[in-house]
Structures are given as C-alpha cells and as structure tokens.
Amino acid sequence: MNSGPRRPAAPRAAAILIFLLIFAPGGAVAETLAVHDMVVAADPLAAAAGRDILRAGGSAIDAAIAMAVALTVVEPESAGIGGGGFLVHWSAQRRAVTTFDGRETAPAAALPTRFLDAEGRPLAFYDAVVGGRSVGVPGLLRMLALAHQRFGKLPWARLLAPSIRLAADGFAISPRLHALLAEDRFLARNPAARRFFYGADGSAKPAGERLTNPALAATLRAIAERGADAFYGGAIAQDIVAAVATADPPGDLAVGDLASYRAEERPPVCGRYHEHRLCGIGPPSSGAVTLIELLRLTEPFDLRRHRADAEAWHVFAEASRLAYADRARWLADPDFVRVPVTGLLDDGYLAARARLIDSAHAHQGPAEAGDPPGRHARDWGDDRAPELPSTSSLAVIDRDGNAVALTASIENVFGARIMVRGFLLNNELTDFSFVPEDHGRPVANRIEAGKRPLSAMAPTLVFDAKGALELALGSAGGSLIITDVAKTILAIIDWQDGIGAAFALPNIGNRNGATDLEAGPDSAALAAALAARGHDIRLNHRPSGLAGILVTRQGLEGAADARREGSVLGD
Numbered sequence: 001m002n003s004g005p006r007r008p009a010a011p012r013a014a015a016i017l018i019f020l021l022i023f024a025p026g027g028a029v030a031e032t033l034a035v036h037d038m039v040v041a042a043d044p045l046a047a048a049a050g051r052d053i054l055r056a057g058g059s060a061i062d063a064a065i066a067m068a069v070a071l072t073v074v075e076p077e078s079a080g081i082g083g084g085g086f087l088v089h090w091s092a093q094r095r096a097v098t099t100f101d102g103r104e105t106a107p108a109a110a111l112p113t114r115f116l117d118a119e120g121r122p123l124a125f126y127d128a129v130v131g132g133r134s135v136g137v138p139g140l141l142r143m144l145a146l147a148h149q150r151f152g153k154l155p156w157a158r159l160l161a162p163s164i165r166l167a168a169d170g171f172a173i174s175p176r177l178h179a180l181l182a183e184d185r186f187l188a189r190n191p192a193a194r195r196f197f198y199g200a201d202g203s204a205k206p207a208g209e210r211l212t213n214p215a216l217a218a219t220l221r222a223i224a225e226r227g228a229d230a231f232y233g234g235a236i237a238q239d240i241v242a243a244v245a246t247a248d249p250p251g252d253l254a255v256g257d258l259a260s261y262r263a264e265e266r267p268p269v270c271g272r273y274h275e276h277r278l279c280g281i282g283p284p285s286s287g288a289v290t291l292i293e294l295l296r297l298t299e300p301f302d303l304r305r306h307r308a309d310a311e312a313w314h315v316f317a318e319a320s321r322l323a324y325a326d327r328a329r330w331l332a333d334p335d336f337v338r339v340p341v342t343g344l345l346d347d348g349y350l351a352a353r354a355r356l357i358d359s360a361h362a363h364q365g366p367a368e369a370g371d372p373p374g375r376h377a378r379d380w381g382d383d384r385a386p387e388l389p390s391t392s393s394l395a396v397i398d399r400d401g402n403a404v405a406l407t408a409s410i411e412n413v414f415g416a417r418i419m420v421r422g423f424l425l426n427n428e429l430t431d432f433s434f435v436p437e438d439h440g441r442p443v444a445n446r447i448e449a450g451k452r453p454l455s456a457m458a459p460t461l462v463f464d465a466k467g468a469l470e471l472a473l474g475s476a477g478g479s480l481i482i483t484d485v486a487k488t489i490l491a492i493i494d495w496q497d498g499i500g501a502a503f504a505l506p507n508i509g510n511r512n513g514a515t516d517l518e519a520g521p522d523s524a525a526l527a528a529a530l531a532a533r534g535h536d537i538r539l540n541h542r543p544s545g546l547a548g549i550l551v552t553r554q555g556l557e558g559a560a561d562a563r564r565e566g567s568v569l570g571d
Contacts, residue, residue: 034570102143132251216422
C-alpha cells in the first residue's frame with residue numbers, strides 16, 4: 001500500500017458482498033467487501049441495527065448511534081449507556097475530522113485518596129472495582145446526542161428503535177457472554193444482575209437461551225421519547241444514584257453529578273506516519289497521542305523490509321515501551337492538566353526518542369519518560385492505573401463517504417457489577433491512578449472531582465497523501481488497545497496487508513515493563529527470538545476487539561476481530 005488504497009469505484013446497481021475466511025490466532029476473521037456502505041461491530045445484532053439504519057437513509061453517525069445503543073442490550077458485559085466512549089467522525093463533504101468526548105467524570109465528592117486503604121496503600125483491583133465507589137458519571141448518551149445534533153439525519157427515536165426491539169423481544173445468549181458469566185465471581189452479588197443473568201441454582205444462563213430485558217426496553221423508550229435528558233434527570237437518574245448508594249461498598253454519585261454532565265467536542269489529534277495522516281481523539285484519551293508517537297518511533301528502522309519478523313516486533317515493542325512511558329507521565333484530562341500534546345509529537349523530540357531504541361537489544365527495566373518541548377505546569381509523577389481488557393469498538397462508512405470510528409466501554413467486564421433499569425454501570429474511575437503521588441510528585445491522572453480518567457481508547461481514521469480516507473479503525477482491549485491498533489496500521493501501511501490479515505497477526509506490545517505477546521500457533525518461536533534480544537516475555541490469551549473498514553480500489557473492505565463475535569455487513 002505504498003501509494004495507499006484507492007477510493008471505491010462509482011457504485012454499481014448490484015451490491016458486491018464477498019465473504020472470506022482468514023486464519024487468526026483466535027479463529028477465523030470475517031472479512032467482507034462491499035461497494036456502497038459498511039458497518040462493523042462486535043456483535044452481529046448490533047451490526048444489523050447499524051445496517052438497517054443505513055438502508056433507511058441514515059448517516060454514518062446515525063448508524064453508529066444505533067449500534068452503540070444496541071451493544072447495551074447484546075454486549076452488556078463490555079459497553080452501553082451505563083458507560084462512556086469516544087467518537088471520531090469524518091465529513092466527506094466538509095473534508096473535516098470532528099472528535100467527541102463522552103468519557104465519564106468523577107463525582108463532585110471524589111477525593112484523590114479514593115482507592116487507598118486506611119494505611120494509605122492502593123486497594124486490590126477488584127476491591128476497588130466492585131461496588132459504588134468505582135462508578136463515574138456515564139457519558140455515552142450525551143456524546144451520542146451531541147454527535148446526532150451535528151451530523152445526524154434520521155430522528156433520534158428512529159435510531160433507538162432497533163435496540164428497543166432487541167430488549168423487548170430478546171436475543172440468544174452468545175457463547176462468549178455465557179463464558180464470561182460463568183467465570184465472573186462478583187456479578188451475582190448484585191440482586192438485579194443475579195435475577196437477570198443467572199438461573200435459580202446460581203449457574204449462568206446457558207448459551208442459546210433467549211434473554212429478554214423489559215426493564216431496559218422501558219428505559220430506552222423513555223430516552224427515545226425525551227432524548228438524553230431523560231437519562232440525566234428524573235426517575236432514571238434517581239434510580240442510578242440509588243443503585244450506587246446502596247451497592248456494597250456504596251458510592252457517592254449524586255443527582256447533581258448526572259445533571260451537570262456535558263459531552264465535549266474536542267480538537268482532533270492528527271499526525272503523520274510515512275506519507276499517511278492519522279487522526280484520533282486527544283486527551284483525556286491517550287489513544288491518538290500514544291499511537292502516533294509509537295508508530296513514528298518505528299520509522300527510522302524501515303520496518304517495510306521486515307514483514308512481521310522478530311526484528312520488526314522487537315522495534316515495535318521498544319517503541320511502545322517509550323511511548324507508554326510518556327503516556328504514564330504526561331497524559332490526563334486537559335481540563336485539569338496542561339498536556340504537552342504538541343511537544344510529544346514534535347519531530348525533533350521523536351527523533352531523539354527513537355535514538356534510544358537499540359535494534360538488537362531490549363531496554364532493561366522501565367524506560368524513563370522523556371522531556372517534550374513546551375512548558376509544563378509541574379513535574380508529574382507516573383500514573384499507576386490497572387487497566388484490564390474490556391470495551392467494544394465499531395466502524396461505519398456511509399454512501400456519502402462519511403465515516404465513524406467509535407469505541408465505548410463500561411471498563412472492566414460487567415463494569416462495577418451494578419445493574420439498574422436493565423443496564424450495567426461502569427467502573428471507569430479505576431482508570432484513574434490509585435496512587436495520587438509518586439515520589440512526592442502529583443500524578444497527572446489522579447482522581448479529582450469532575451475530572452475524566454485517562455483512557456487508552458483509540459478510534460482512528462487514516463488518510464492517504466492526497467487526503468482521501470483510507471481506514472476507519474478501533475479496538476477493545478484495555479490499555480493494550482493502542483498497540484493493537486498500531487499493529488494493524490503498521491501491517492496495512494508497511495506490509496501491504498489486507499485488513500483481515502492485519503487483524504490476524506499476533507497482538508504484541510510493551511507498556512514499559514514486560515513485553516506482552518498473544519499466545520498462538522507461532523508464539524513460541526517469536527517469544528524465543530524476542531527473549532534472545534532481552535525481552536521479558538509475558539504470553540497471554542487476552543481478547544482484542546478490532547473493528548475496521550479499509551477503503552480499496554475494489555470497494556470497502558471490512559473486518560471484525562475473530563477473537564470476539566463480531567460481524568461485518570455491507571451493501
């Protein structure tokens with residue numbers, strides 16, 4: 001793809017739909033080619049909701065809204081209206097990128113010591129996650145409403161109709177949902193969740209059983225009729241606050257926290273990689289800044305000559321080590337912290353950081369954060385927030401060439417394990433640093449009232465040298481989202497891979513510690529080759545959740561990560 005993929009030819013009367021199966025560590029990647037438009041989501045029923053909206057004349061934003069809300073019903077463990085997200089939009093007519101921030105906020109009562117015990121030590125992860133104190137003010141609906149106001153075509157109520165039907169009529173429990181229910185140790189402690197997800201004997205409801213959610217259907221009807229305001233005030237808001245207050249342990253979310261929440265339209269963060277332009281969401285997401293920094297740090301090593309070999313992955317891991325060191329030091333909510341985005345992406349700074357990478361040997365021990373140019377408010381300590389994989393990502397391109405990459409989350413699987421009105425509440429406050437100070441220095445990502453926690457979500461749009469849209473992409477996977485997205489972009493741009501083949505490559509990255517490598521058929525050989533270069537290898541089976549659409553000469557080429565149960569639909 002040295003010259004980049006080409007935009008599809010003019011639409012033909014008959015749609016092209018080709019399904020391919022490509023081997024991946026997690027199974028087979030579903031890859032689809034279409035002419036007019038396309039949607040990708042982590043669940044087939046959510047994807048169908050988006051496709052139906054496009055067929056009804058909806059925009060890319062409309063389809064993304066329909067899918068994001070539908071995930072509340074069919075992928076409750078990962079995302080939904082009880083959480084938040086980030087959205088990146090491309091307007092083909094305006095030739096402009098717009099980004100929306102629907103990240104959760106800390107309650108007004110939140111203090112920096114929220115996740116410390118009586119002796120000042122950080123709580124164990126699940127002691128912090130489970131219960132009311134981890135719940136942030138949900139932001140997804142406000143974000144979707146703001147995006148709809150800017151770029152929607154169909155009425156708001158029409159976009160929620162597929163989700164209302166799914167909740168009322170029910171859906172078959174997927175194998176993935178059943179497995180997660182069976183494995184979880186905490187969800188059944190919540191009476192509403194226990195009644196909904198588990199049988200009388202306490203066992204998880206089996207895969208294939210129909211799960212209806214009349215409480216969620218009623219909630220969504222209210223939101224369809226009265227807009228997002230129905231969620232952030234009145235009976236729904238009161239029930240959310242009551243559920244948090246009566247959880248074990250309780251939280252301090254207040255009605256006023258919900259009423260005052262605002263989604264934000266933020267400037268996109270864009271940067272080049274070779275001749276391509278990448279655009280994504282800026283802080284409080286670290287996605288775009290860290291992604292662009294990581295990829296730029298690989299450029300001096302000309303990875304085009306090393307297709308997915310040990311040398312390429314060594315450089316990739318070392319670049320991610322440095323990028324994550326900067327992430328931990330400098331990135332946080334820009335409304336609270338002066339974040340040096342421009343300095344971190346400065347050409348001279350990146351060139352100096354790249355010179356720290358030894359092409360033959362791994363750096364031993366954690367790398368130091370750099371000192372990017374520009375003024376900083378103070379010398380920050382390093383973030384220590386344990387981010388585990390969850391989340392959901394989707395992508396859309398409509399018939400007018402508009403595109404959306406959206407990533408949504410309730411953070412950990414099943415969030416705070418609190419169910420109210422048919423949906424689960426997030427535990428996003430555990431994305432703040434549990435430790436507010438590091439060696440006497442304040443941590444930029446410490447908890448403060450009204451603050452948004454740092455995120456790794458990285459919905460991304462890629463453009464060719466002429467400014468034409470090439471790729472809409474995102475992933476699930478906790479703090480490793482960034483490396484999963486970077487791996488995919490590297491494979492498509494440097495190695496000319498199709499999107500399915502790029503997804504199928506092993507997930508790998510280094511968050512400034514051990515090098516994480518996805519276990520798979522060829523992982524032993526790669527692990528040995530990296531270990532010989534000094535890497536401390538940590539094999540894992542964590543599921544990514546890549547979702548993307550590549551614009552090619554033949555049409556729109558979409559793929560859903562085989563590590564989940566995603567679907568690609570196009571006309």
